[in-house]
Amino acid sequence: MSEQGQRARAVQTAQRLTLSGIQHRYGPDVTLSYPDVHLEGGAELVVSGPSGVGKTTWLHFIAGLLTPSAGQVRYGEAQVNALGEAGRDSFRARTVGYVFQDFHLMPGYSALENVLLGLGLAGLRGAQATTRAKEVLGQLGLGKRLNHTPRQLSTGERQRVALARAVAHRPALLLADEPTAHLDPSRGADAVALLRQTAGELGATLIVVSHDPAVVGAFERRLELGRAGTTQPELAGA
Numbered sequence: 001m002s003e004q005g006q007r008a009r010a011v012q013t014a015q016r017l018t019l020s021g022i023q024h025r026y027g028p029d030v031t032l033s034y035p036d037v038h039l040e041g042g043a044e045l046v047v048s049g050p051s052g053v054g055k056t057t058w059l060h061f062i063a064g065l066l067t068p069s070a071g072q073v074r075y076g077e078a079q080v081n082a083l084g085e086a087g088r089d090s091f092r093a094r095t096v097g098y099v100f101q102d103f104h105l106m107p108g109y110s111a112l113e114n115v116l117l118g119l120g121l122a123g124l125r126g127a128q129a130t131t132r133a134k135e136v137l138g139q140l141g142l143g144k145r146l147n148h149t150p151r152q153l154s155t156g157e158r159q160r161v162a163l164a165r166a167v168a169h170r171p172a173l174l175l176a177d178e179p180t181a182h183l184d185p186s187r188g189a190d191a192v193a194l195l196r197q198t199a200g201e202l203g204a205t206l207i208v209v210s211h212d213p214a215v216v217g218a219f220e221r222r223l224e225l226g227r228a229g230t231t232q233p234e235l236a237g238a
């Protein structure tokens with residue numbers, strides 16, 4: 001299949017994800033150590049732990065946004081940490097849906113354009129992409145905010161645009177960093193339901209980072225990261 005053909009295939013079969021021996025050093029003062037994790041394709045995991053323990057950093061390893069100082073991140077046959085920058089960008093565009101803790105929306109783009117941008121990177125453009133983007137934004141209660149730029153949206157609305165962008169291209173690996181942090185409980189429940197529903201429909205692997213006991217309690221499998229370098233983090237249900 002051509003490169004273009006592969007990029008246009010929005011749905012892939014989720015692969016096994018394995019992180020082993022992961023450590024990361026941010027300068028001389030911060031060393032983060034992580035437990036080994038194995039997740040079969042289509043599994044769900046919630047990650048919790050105190051602020052600063054390294055949850056966001058861990059999601060960045062999986063998405064190929066950051067390469068750990070030591071250890072391996074494997075997704076199926078791919079060793080994500082050994083891919084070059086272009087390889088990691090391509091892996092992320094095709095395979096990963098990522099809800100950033102601080103949204104990372106394009107400031108000059110409308111809600112609709114932000115979602116279309118993610119779809120374009122995954123190879124979906126034109127009328128089909130517009131229909132899909134509107135559908136997902138509508139599901140998240142943003143049908144009347146399509147043309148608003150991030151500055152014209154409330155914080156909770158921005159979070160929902162970020163969520164829409166993450167799920168619209170039907171990723172096989174869905175990563176969400178505090179997806180309910182800026183939402184009221186009812187919208188928060190909708191956001192988690194959308195993540196789970198999307199992951200379920202796609203057979204995608206879902207990893208959610210959350211402080212919210214309601215979110216943590218909703219997942220059977222939990223990874224609680226302890227204080228880096230002091231406690232051995234615990235993997236429940238592994």
Ligand SMILES: Nc1ncnc2c1ncn2[C@@H]1O[C@H](COP(=O)(O)OP(=O)(O)OP(=O)(O)O)[C@@H](O)[C@H]1O
Nearest residue numbers: 026027030049050051052053054055056057058101
């Ligand atoms: N670019 C960086 N340079 C130096 N230190 C960093 C950098 N990014 C993160 N850190 C440090 O690494 C640790 C882990 O950060 P990380 O953002 O992964 O934590 P977190 O568990 O997601 O926290 P929170 O719950 O507050 O979002 C923190 O102590 C932070 O100060």
Ligand SMILES: [Mg+2]
Nearest residue numbers: 055056101177
């Ligand atoms: Mg974080």
